[in-house]
Amino acid sequence: MSSISSVTLLGSGVLGGQIAWHSAFKGKNVVVYDIAEDALTHCREAHQQYAAIYAGSLGASETDIAATHGRLTFTTDIADAVRGADLVIEAVPEIPDVKTVVFKEIADLLPEHTLVATNSSTLLPSTFAEATGRPEKFCALHFGNGIWAMNFAEIMAHALTARSTLTQITEFAIEIGMMPIPVRKEQNGYVVNTWTLALSNAAQTLVTNGISTPEDVDRSFMKFGFPIGPFGMLDQVNMKTAFDILAYWGEVRDDRQMTANAQWIKENLIDKGRHGAQSGAGYYTWPEPAFMAPDFLAIPDISKVPEIVSLLLPS
Structure with a gap:
């Protein structure tokens, strides 16, 4: 059993x-930190939605739900947030400079024993190890969106991560019901996002360039x-994260198509208030997206042929 009983989340997205x-549901005491009270309010609202999901999908009782709420604390005071933490998990936007600032801010605030992990989906732990002030107690611990069903945790070390840190982090992952995915070498994108980034970028390229629609790609x-298809998955990730990742790697790789894909997401979704499933709209309209309709994959009636043919001809 790990020695981790108190967990702090930096970022309430x-x-x-x-x-x-999920950590609170599995018995951990959890503090959620964010810079703005509005963000914490949105997080509390999301937790009400998760309560319904856990009751319906995981068989959680009213007692379980009440106990989960009771283990959760919310604050905009970062010093207060990390004061009693056994493990701090960073989950701020996927922007290297933002993460670095956060790690430097908490470095002198942490108890000596506290472990630190980044939930980054694409960035390497070695990028931030020095900023944490405790590189031997730091690694990556990346979770999947829809954690109750996508119950995996990718664990990635850097050159100075201590074995004891990895032992406790892996034990923690198992304790909260995650399947550990050991990433054996540092790799941008880890395991899951190495293939999902390629998939998402390829799918978005088809839409950006007017070759297909999100619905037909899916x-x-x-x-x-x-x-579920690539665009259904992107809606659940949320548009800001998708934009940040594509914009960052488009610049790093000097990939004009990836940069154009990020811009398409900004102009056609983010700027129009379509931030993904939690906002009620992204590529799809939620909570009943078109891809969940019984006839989404049905063969169309032959009367639809003229409409289909019109899509094949120059406009």
Whole structure:
């Protein structure tokens, strides 16, 4: 059993909120920190949604839900947030400079024994190890969106991570019901996002360049037996994260198409208030996106042929 009983989440966004709720559901005492009270309010609202999901999908009782709420604390005071933490999980935006500032801010505030992990989905722990002030107690611990169902945790060390740190982090992951995915070498994108970034960028390229639509891309993907397509997944990740990742790697790789894909997301979704599933709209309208409709993968009636043919001809 790990020595981790008190966990602090730095960042109350989609994944930060999910990790906080799930860790509390599994018996950990959790403090959720964010810079703005509005963000914490949104997180509390999301936790009400998760309560319903856990009751319906995981069989959580009213007592379980009440106990989970009771283990959660929210604050905009970062010193207060980390004061009693055994583990601090950073889940702020996927922007290297932002993460570095946060790690430097907490470095002198942490108890000596506290472990630190980044929930980064693409960035390397070695990028931030020095900023934490405790590189031997730092590693990456990346969770999947929809943590109650996508219950995996990618664990990545850097050159100075202590074995004892990795032992406790792996034990913690198992204690909260995660399947550990050991990333054996530092790799941008880890395991999951190495293939999902490629998939998402390829899918968005088809839309950015006017070759297909989100719905038809997802149809082609789901016909292989997958329950959800790339755009359904992106909606659940949220548009800001998708934009940040594509914009960052587009610049790093000097990839004009990836940069154009990020810009498409900004102009067509973010700027129009379509931030993804939690906001009620992204590529799809939620909570009943089109890809969940019974007829989404149905063969169309032959009367639709003229409409389909019109899509194949120059406009």
